[in-house]
Amino acid sequence: MTTDLRTRPAARTGLVSRALLLRFVSIVGSSIGFYLPLSVVPLYAEQAGSESGAGLATVALLLSTVACELVTPRLIARLGYRWALALGLTLLGAPTIILTMSDDIRVIVVVSVVRGAGFAIAAVAGGAVTALLIPADRRGEGLALVGIVSGVPSLLALPAGVWVAAHWGFAPVFVMTTVATLLALLPVPCLPRRAAAASAGDHHGVVAGLRDPTLTRPATIFAASTAAVGVLVTFLPLATSGRPAWVAASALLAQPAASTLARWVAGRLGDRHGSAFLLVPGLVLSAAGMAAIAATGTPAAVIGGALVFGLGFGALQNATLTLMYARVPSGGESAVSAIWNAAYDLGMAAGALGAGLVIASIGYPLTFVLTAAAILPALKLAHRDRRP
Known part of the structure; x- marks a missing residue:
């Protein structure tokens, strides 16, 4: 008896290749390079006698990152992926x-400005x-896997940086960041040189992407939640400075741990049912988590709030990036990467x-409440973006 090959289910495409495994190494390195000193540098600036420097260091890092992200596709078109990635890692670490x-x-x-350019x-x-x-x-599952590879180092590095600085001083944090x-x-050198299609100057570039509402809507939704991350990583250690050191460290561990788990679940669900439906739950969880963190005097609320926020943030990470990659033709990957990372x-x-x-003027608790409230207007965009 013969078997009709047309009735057989199509084999699933292999997910993990040798090249992707090699890419994971640079993902881990850049995650450690970014997250290990992220909450430490504001503490370092404050200890040096500059209270305003805590926020200024983070802002300098991130504004430099955004400025360079939007022009990096042109750099990639000139240098290729290998040299661009090598330059970025060097500027981030050295x-x-x-x-x-x-x-x-x-x-x-x-230093924050140069590191920001490198990270971009x-x-x-x-x-x-x-x-x-x-x-x-x-794609959804693959990006979820990438999220785990980048999320685990950030999960460990963010609170580890705070712990190492508290117990051994700031210098070991900075040395470990450089080496890693x-x-x-x-x-x-083993990664692809450049894309076969599309350069930064063509119709799939950043400028065209910024004019496309199907890309800017998910990017704006994601930016609403990342604003809360900026508040969390910069000011949570300061807001809980009167509490045991494990409170801030635990919260900074809970947030990326939950984000990593949520990215995996969101990727699996998104491949099966579409990613757009995850936007509203992601925003609601993010806002609820930030509101809970406002109870800075209650360790359970701070850690639990960071956990809930992480679930929402992880879902938004995967859903927004998957949607954006799905909405550009081959060759538009650099533009999507630039816009999403800039957001x-x-x-x-x-x-x-x-x-x-x-x-x-208003204190840490009310600042966290206002941060939660600032996430909610993005719900309107999320409702509009339920269809690709």
């Missing part, structure tokens, strides 16, 4: 060692090449800057 020699706020800001280049170049290495029919990031350069970092910068301007 300048950090300078902070072991000086705590001058001007030095801190300059590494994130956009790396994100674009990652998209090329993931099969289109498993530069080691990530080793597998870069990530511009949102974080806006959150840190806005909170820094009002915290002195």
Whole structure:
């Protein structure tokens, strides 16, 4: 008896290739390079006698990141993925060692600006090449896997940086950041050189993407939640400074842990049912979590709020990026990576800057409440974006 081959279900495309495994190494390195000192540098600036420097360092890092992200596709078109990614990792890691020699706020800001440029280049170049290495029919799941690979180091690095600084001082944090990031350069020569299609100057570029509402809506929705991340990572250690050190460390561990789990679940659900339906739940959970964190005197509320916020944020990470990649033709990966990463970092910068301007007058609890409220207007965009 013969078997009709047409009745057989199509085999699923393999997800993990050798090239993707090598890409994971640079993902881990850039995650450590960004997150390990992220909450430590504001503490370092404050200890040096600059209270305003805490927010200024984060804002400088993120504004530099956004500015460079939007021009990185042109850099990729000239240099290719390998050289662009190598340049980004070098700028992200190498300048950090300078902070072991000086705590001058001007030095801190300059280092933050250079590191921001490095992270922008590494994130956009790396994100674009990652998209090329993931099969289109498993994009949600593939991005979820990438989220785990990047999320686990950030999950560990963010609270670890605070813990190491509290117990051993700031210098070990800065040395470990430099070493881990530069080691990530080793597998870069094995990655693809450049995309076969589309350069930054064509109709799939950043400028065209910023004019496309099908891309800017999910990017804006994501930015609403990343603004809350900027407030959380910059000011939570300061808001809980009167509490045991484990409170801030636990909250900063709970948030990325929950985000990593949510990204995986969202990726699986998004491939089966579409990612747009995850936008509203993601925003609601994000707002609820930030509102709970406002109870800064209650460790359970702070840690639980960070956990709930992380679930919403992780769902939005996967859903928005998957939607954006699905809405551009082949060759538009660099533009999507640039716009999405810019939304990530511009949102974080806006959150840190806005909170820094009002915290002195209204206090930490009310600032967290206002941050939660600022997420809710994005629900209108989420309802409009339920269809691709």
